[in-house]
Amino acid sequence: MEIICRTSWLKSENQCGRIERVLKVHNMQKTLARFEEYREMVKIKASKLQKKHPRCLADGNELLRFYGTTVACSLGLNGSSSLCLSEKCCVCRIIRNGFSAKKELKGGIGVFTTSTSGRAFESIEIFDDEPSLRKALIVCRVIAGRVHRPLENIQEMAAQTGFDSLAGKVGLYSNIEELYLLNPRALLPCFVVICKP
Numbered sequence: 001m002e003i004i005c006r007t008s009w010l011k012s013e014n015q016c017g018r019i020e021r022v023l024k025v026h027n028m029q030k031t032l033a034r035f036e037e038y039r040e041m042v043k044i045k046a047s048k049l050q051k052k053h054p055r056c057l058a059d060g061n062e063l064l065r066f067y068g069t070t071v072a073c074s075l076g077l078n079g080s081s082s083l084c085l086s087e088k089c090c091v092c093r094i095i096r097n098g099f100s101a102k103k104e105l106k107g108g109i110g111v112f113t114t115s116t117s118g119r120a121f122e123s124i125e126i127f128d129d130e131p132s133l134r135k136a137l138i139v140c141r142v143i144a145g146r147v148h149r150p151l152e153n154i155q156e157m158a159a160q161t162g163f164d165s166l167a168g169k170v171g172l173y174s175n176i177e178e179l180y181l182l183n184p185r186a187l188l189p190c191f192v193v194i195c196k197p
Contacts, residue, residue, distance in 0.1 A: 018121075019196070021194050022192070022194075023191065023192040023193075025095055025189045031098060035141075035143070035185065035186075035187075037185075038143055039059070039062070040060075042056060042143050042146075042186075043057060043059075043060055046060075049146075060145055061143065062141055063115075063141075063176075064141060065115065066113060066114045066117050066120035066138070067099075067111070067112070067113050067114075067120060067137065068121055068123040068124040068136075069090040069135075069136055070090050070091070070124060070126060070130075070133045070135060071090070071092070071133070071134050071192075072086050072089035072134075073091075075089075075092060076194060091136050091138065095189055095192070098184060098187075099111050099181075099187050109180045110166060110181050110182045111180065111181040111184055111186075112179075112180055113180075113187070114179070115175060115177050117193070119177060120137050121137060121195070134195055135195040136192055136195060138191070138192055138193075139189075139190050140188055141187075141190055142165075142186050142188070143164070143181075144176075144181070145164025147163065147165050148163040149167030164182055165180060165181050165182055166179070167179055168180060
């Protein structure tokens with residue numbers, strides 16, 4: 001996982017040395033079931049469309065994505081795997097309760113994810129009045145489903161139905177650099193990459 005993060009990190013900013021530790025997330029059975037139920041819902045919805053989308057029909061269009069956030073506790077230090085209860089610790093809150101439709105909405109659109117660790121790292125905002133917060137990346141499996149692209153006119157998109165996610169920035173070869181997931185159940189945290197302060 002560290003290699004995946006490092007290869008997509010921006011070389012110019014030399015952030016490769018910023019990884020402090022990588023933790024594997026052991027999701028509860030309930031969380032896994034919710035994720036798989038969402039996948040099935042996306043596949044069923046896709047099967048009813050006139051224009052068939054092979055990836056949606058096969059696996060719900062599953063992708064590996066990065067989500068940038070903050071950590072406020074010592075998760076993973078000295079073998080500690082206990083999640084803290086602080087509302088300021090976004091990593092522990094997300095692992096415990098899943099992604100929140102309200103808290104993770106970027107500009108009121110959806111849960112913002114990126115195709116590269118560097119872009120996710122850039123998207124994290126830390127305010128100076130919170131010295132205990134550090135940047136962290138959550139590596140997620142996501143069910144992208146039908147993707148509305150590119151995200152230019154949100155009002156136009158809101159009038160349309162049947163989309164599961166929205167493409168923000170599309171890169172070379174139609175690679176979706178930024179993706180907004182409309183349903184927080186579409187994300188399954190797999191790894192947490194905690195960065196050095």
